[in-house]
Amino acid sequence: MSRSFTPKVVTANRLREGDVVYLTTDDHWSLTHHEAELIDDEAHAQIRLLHAAAQKLHVVGAYLADAKSGPNGPEPVHFREEFRTRGPSNYAHGKQADLSNV
């Protein structure tokens, strides 16, 4: 069934801060793409997206983004999603700065 299905992660922005987040297998929202749940089944992806969209007090604009498996966990496929994992290229702002301080 999912032979032609490109694996996905569920991503959104945090309601209060606007940060980009990813849904993990244990239903948390992580700032790190590598910690996302990599979904390779289309029906399961829809269920996870519905679950995400219901969390109205936590996230905004949940959607499914293409991803692939990597040595440290899921990696983005498209350059837009790659930019979302770190922040803008003109300043060290956003996650590329915030996560390095953790």
Add this chain to the structure above:
Amino acid sequence: MYDYTAFDDAFVRTRVAQFTQQVERRLDGSLTEDEFRPLRLMNGLYLQLHAYMLRVAIPYGTLNPNQMRQLAHIADTWDKGYGHFTTRQNIQFNWPKLPDVPAILGALADVGMHAIQTSGNCVRNVTADHFAGAAADEIEDPRPYAELLRQWSTDHPEFQFLPRKFKIAITGSPHDRAVTAAHDIGLRMTTQDGAPGFEVFVGGGLGRTPMIGHLVRPYLPIPDLLPYVEAVLSVYNTLGRRDNKYKARIKITLFETGQAELTRMIEERFTELKPLFHGADQTLLANIRAAFATPTLRLAPTGAFDIAKADPAFRRWADTNLSTHRDPDHAIVTISLKAHGETPGDATSAQMRLMADLAETCGYGELRISHEQNVILPHVHKSDLPVVHAALSKAGLATANVGLLSDIIACPGMDYCSLATARAIPVAQELALHFRSLKLEDDIGPLKIKISGCINACGHHHVGHIGILGLDRAGVENYQITLGGDGTEDAAIGDKTGPGFAYDEIVPAIERILRAYLTGRTSADETFLQAYRRLGMAPFKAALYGAEGEQDAA
């Protein structure tokens, strides 16, 4: 400058109070995102790629020093210590957090500013010539009319749900610095029998379907301004397409209806509306006009300016960043926010405070933001220029490049914007650094490069002498080039060169174009735009693609 009346102040504060409660209701779950989204957009709050973004209106690009300091305060308190000035004469804060936005709007209200109608399908911030009130070639200061339009359009009940957004630009000078031809309504001041009025252009716009505005009224008397603009909006509100957002702007309405028929409908509606204006607007205009009186320009010797010209750095800056003021002892100073390698249009809070201080001490308390993403001190006595230059130099604000290659317009692109299809800022940064290292910028001379990160064309690429449009081609950033665009009174949409270039190919491609220009120009006096108009596309296409590529591209 126009100061808020008690009415303005109460209106803005009421809106802040409403939005404060709306944010509270969103945060406690009483409002869903679908319910909240239109409310936040009405107050200029977007959700972008990495964070929220608050777009604050700077009406007709005019700021006083206290307002500029308050923007610095907002940047320090609730953002990351900087702001981004846009091609719409707005400022955008890229990192506000939702719970803080009501406090930011309150801080704006404290200095007579707001974010109302900076988004949504309504009449947006009215933009104007950034040299208004100072330019030597000006018929009249256009800002009183811009302010009248701002007051008329703010919360106008008929025009809150237009088919699409609506942008008005106005210039008081025959030399159009406000890109009026690329606006839904462009107003250019003119005279008839010595009486000032407006040429009215309708249906200009960039974006997916770029069009130059059509002249619908060669002369509109000043008292007819509001009824006529209202007639245009009224006809558009009725005819404009709501079935397809890509065909909803008035440029498409004009294209589909025909210029003659649309003009007839506007005139017909105008005759209905005109009698309903009983002169209150003209009384209001008279009051507004008083607020824009030119400051009393001081009389003093200008010798310090001539002496300072012995300093090559000062002279170079004076050559590029000063414009002719209507008073021969004063100059218009353009402060470049385009230092090589920096983000076009960004200013740190410290830079904002310095510019506010200079406006206060040497600039009669006036600042302007240009659609070219620079800051203007419109009135500076020539004897103060050395002091101004020295202060700007210390703050990294004395880049002498206004009107040159590195004075690039760039939209935020995919570094911030959720609509973008490619990055724009790093392309601008690399172009500026590359040509500085080649030491070719002075030789190339006047050149406007404009970069957009998607077809919505916030970076005005269609009217750049060289326009660059960033696209997503099969999951890779790809940059399409246009040549020969022009945003002035001779407005023209640039011509596509052919296939686009990858991210790491775009800077070398621009170099090939400019080397072809240097080879092909008649003399150093022939600008790039003049050379392109004379030579046409062929030599530039050959430089870009080679003989073989030219055939492929054809």
